[in-house]
Amino acid sequence: MVEEKQAKIQAKVDGLSKDIASSSAKKLQAETEIREKRISDALAADAAVEEAAAAELEATKAAEAEKAAVEAPVVEEDPAEEVVAEATEAPVVEEAPAVKEEAPAKEDSAEVKDKE
16 A cells, blocks of 8 residues: 555656756746847847938938038139129229219319309
8 A cells, every 4th residue: 555655646747847847948948039039139129220320321411512512612613703793893882973973073173263
């Protein structure tokens, strides 16, 4: 009888050991799958960040090139045109009032001489 009880106990221990081993194997498999998924997600996120950074860098370079292309001709042409325009306009404006003021002054001096 004691031997039978020990055999039953041993069978239960063996069964429990098999259950524990099976449970541990399932947990290990689940943890491995989770870890692999996290690694895969992290690699995908890194690739997405790298692609976004590369796209942003290309956009920045394109914007700088466009800005340089737009500014370069404007900077070279505008100052020369402004100087020529100012030089042409300045004498015309100054001469017109000077001529008008001198004409009445000459007439006044001629009238004064006639009266004398």
